[in-house]
Amino acid sequence: MASSITLRAILRSRSSVVIPSKSLFLARESIARSCFRRYAATNSSAAVRTEEKLPVRFDAVPNLNNYILQSINRNLKFKEMTEVQQRILPFLVADKTKGTSALVQAKTGTGKTVAFMIPVIQAVHDILLEHDELGRRIHKPLALVISPTRELAYQIKDEAKKLCSVMPPSERPIIKAIVGGVSRRMEEQKVFSQGGVDILVATPGRLLDYLHEDPRRFKNLQIKVYDEADRLLDQGFSREISEIRTRIERVTNIKQMLMFSATVGDGVVDIAEQELGKNYKFIRTTSEDDIPTHLSVPQSVIFVDKLSDHFEPLVSMLRKHLTEASTGQAFKAVVFLRTGKEVDHYHFLLHQLLRDYDIPVIPMSARLSQSARSKNLEKFKSSPTSILVASDVVARGVDVKNVTHVFQVGRAMGTDQYIHRVGRTGRAGKSGQGILILSKKENHFYESLKRMQITFSDEYQYISDPALATEICQVAKKELEWWQKQRREDELHKLEEKYAAHMRGHKIVRAPSGIFSKDIDVVRTVISQFGFYRSVIPKRELSSRDILRDIMAGIGYLGSDPDVKPAIDRQTSMVLKNKLSLTDKDVREFFVEDGTSRKEKWTPK
Numbered sequence: 001m002a003s004s005i006t007l008r009a010i011l012r013s014r015s016s017v018v019i020p021s022k023s024l025f026l027a028r029e030s031i032a033r034s035c036f037r038r039y040a041a042t043n044s045s046a047a048v049r050t051e052e053k054l055p056v057r058f059d060a061v062p063n064l065n066n067y068i069l070q071s072i073n074r075n076l077k078f079k080e081m082t083e084v085q086q087r088i089l090p091f092l093v094a095d096k097t098k099g100t101s102a103l104v105q106a107k108t109g110t111g112k113t114v115a116f117m118i119p120v121i122q123a124v125h126d127i128l129l130e131h132d133e134l135g136r137r138i139h140k141p142l143a144l145v146i147s148p149t150r151e152l153a154y155q156i157k158d159e160a161k162k163l164c165s166v167m168p169p170s171e172r173p174i175i176k177a178i179v180g181g182v183s184r185r186m187e188e189q190k191v192f193s194q195g196g197v198d199i200l201v202a203t204p205g206r207l208l209d210y211l212h213e214d215p216r217r218f219k220n221l222q223i224k225v226y227d228e229a230d231r232l233l234d235q236g237f238s239r240e241i242s243e244i245r246t247r248i249e250r251v252t253n254i255k256q257m258l259m260f261s262a263t264v265g266d267g268v269v270d271i272a273e274q275e276l277g278k279n280y281k282f283i284r285t286t287s288e289d290d291i292p293t294h295l296s297v298p299q300s301v302i303f304v305d306k307l308s309d310h311f312e313p314l315v316s317m318l319r320k321h322l323t324e325a326s327t328g329q330a331f332k333a334v335v336f337l338r339t340g341k342e343v344d345h346y347h348f349l350l351h352q353l354l355r356d357y358d359i360p361v362i363p364m365s366a367r368l369s370q371s372a373r374s375k376n377l378e379k380f381k382s383s384p385t386s387i388l389v390a391s392d393v394v395a396r397g398v399d400v401k402n403v404t405h406v407f408q409v410g411r412a413m414g415t416d417q418y419i420h421r422v423g424r425t426g427r428a429g430k431s432g433q434g435i436l437i438l439s440k441k442e443n444h445f446y447e448s449l450k451r452m453q454i455t456f457s458d459e460y461q462y463i464s465d466p467a468l469a470t471e472i473c474q475v476a477k478k479e480l481e482w483w484q485k486q487r488r489e490d491e492l493h494k495l496e497e498k499y500a501a502h503m504r505g506h507k508i509v510r511a512p513s514g515i516f517s518k519d520i521d522v523v524r525t526v527i528s529q530f531g532f533y534r535s536v537i538p539k540r541e542l543s544s545r546d547i548l549r550d551i552m553a554g555i556g557y558l559g560s561d562p563d564v565k566p567a568i569d570r571q572t573s574m575v576l577k578n579k580l581s582l583t584d585k586d587v588r589e590f591f592v593e594d595g596t597s598r599k600e601k602w603t604p605k
């Protein structure tokens with residue numbers, strides 16, 4: 001199996017050793033994929049996967065607008081339709097009344113954007129022509145596409161524009177996007193005033209701003225699309241989405257509602273029905289017992305002992321791939337982390353540790369300004385060999401060509417999110433690799449993935465390489481020292497917050513919202529003793545032992561094995577005792593005093 005050979009090779013090539021533990025072809029469990037079954041049983045319009053003969057080429061879709069067809073042939077150069085396009089285009093394009101709503105599930109990277117944008121563009125084009133004949137072209141949005149992220153909104157707008165690039169300007173629908181993070185005044189001017197807009201792509205927050213301000217702008221809306229529908233309907237967005245719906249319903253009746261995603265979980269169908277009505281088509285291009293990720297993306301899992309050990313195997317693998325890339329092997333990777341603060345931190349460290357390879361290591365998170373986000377994504381797209389260190393802002397929908405590897409550090413925010421993250425590689429028929437790095441504490445996440453029938457071609461246990469661990473610690477100390485040199489308490493706090501974010505992300509400590517400034521020396525001492533491993537002190541009053549307990553849990557030393565304790569030198573031990581008023585006995589509960597002085601070289605465990 002290609003992936004296993006590669007990974008074994010990767011990890012043996014350095015002194016780090018990964019030992020394949022067991023082969024992971026688990027017997028498939030019979031899982032209740034209740035959503036589809038229940039739906040198929042209760043709704044006759046549910047489109048069960050059939051062996052019906054479907055058109056393969058775009059020109060075989062009856063009534064497909066000739067300009068759209070030419071745009072596909074000339075500009076997009078797609079030869080054949082993907083399965084989701086084959087299944088949806090014929091009936092949506094043929095539906096002149098625009099009365100058919102649909103919920104569509106198809107795997108990541110299979111061309112869902114084109115599948116929903118073609119019918120939308122064609123419908124809007126037809127309505128515009130009718131309006132033109134009546135001499136009243138309005139340019140208030142007729143169709144609305146909602147996307148959970150800004151990057152995806154821009155991407156949908158760009159793909160849609162390509163689909164009508166051959167249309168004569170007088171017939172071409174005007175497609176624009178509204179997203180958060182850009183100047184409202186300028187955006188409003190550009191989108192609603194200069195030439196108006198026929199198809200509007202929007203993120204929920206920004207759309208609501210406009211709906212609050214002037215809902216009548218939306219009174220012509222006839223078609224509404226939710227891309228990444230399950231994400232829009234989940235808790236994070238549900239209030240905004242429901243308010244958007246109510247406000248739009250006050251000014252118009254939506255004729256057609258389309259919802260698309262690679263994951264349509266159990267609860268989604270119930271919520272979706274509120275908008276789709278009872279008569280809608282549910283189309284899945286995957287069969288019930290299909291694996292939800294792509295077969296062209298073999299996935300491996302690497303276990304480390306502690307949460308704080310995630311970083312080392314990542315560096316080891318990235319270096320291996322980059323060495324191969326220097327001999328011509330393709331390597332373009334996304335490294336997913338859970339929080340923006342973790343992105344900053346990993347980006348700093350990776351930037352230093354991968355310096356010799358002279359490739360862009362690019363951060364991407366909601367902590368960056370929108371212009372930096374757009375610039376960074378463009379840079380990643382245009383750099384053949386590069387690494388994007390990203391939070392989940394690019395986990396869904398974002399389409400970057402030729403991503404060869406997706407690394408996930410720690411568990412994702414749920415199994416669906418894991419599927420979407422992996423889906424950033426292996427797109428449009430290409431192959432890729434997914435690598436998940438988990439600590440043993442996160443085994444439950446791995447079990448959940450297996451219950452989803454996601455198969456892992458290999459499972460490894462990572463054995464630390466002391467040389468690499470020391471190197472990482474040295475670089476991490478640099479980061480800390482850099483902030484210390486700045487003598488800026490606020491920045492130091494930010495660093496501590498960064499560590500806190502990591503801890504919160506992995507639910508190691510009670511969500512702390514800040515750090516005790518009076519204890520900051522202690523935190524620093526411990527952090528610098530253990531390199532980049534972090535500690536967190538909650539704001540409320542805690543006993544010294546509680547604080548230390550949090551620190552030790554944070555750096556992964558408070559586990560089930562009481563014998564595993566970090567060794568500290570005499571001087572650190574003194575600092576801890578003085579600062580925290582600990583007794584010798586207290587210190588011994590947490591540490592092993594190894595008798596060395598700080599001047600002697602400290603070797604990480």
Ligand SMILES: Nc1ncnc2c1ncn2[C@@H]1O[C@H](COP(=O)(O)OP(=O)(O)OP(=O)(O)O)[C@@H](O)[C@H]1O
Nearest residue numbers: 078080081082108109110111112113262397399428
């Ligand atoms: N018929 C086709 N032939 C070849 N490539 C296609 C075809 N349709 C779409 N593509 C390309 O496939 C890639 C993935 O498409 P798209 O981003 O729409 O996937 P998706 O299914 O929406 O994925 P995700 O679930 O991750 O959002 C894009 O680069 C797109 O241009």
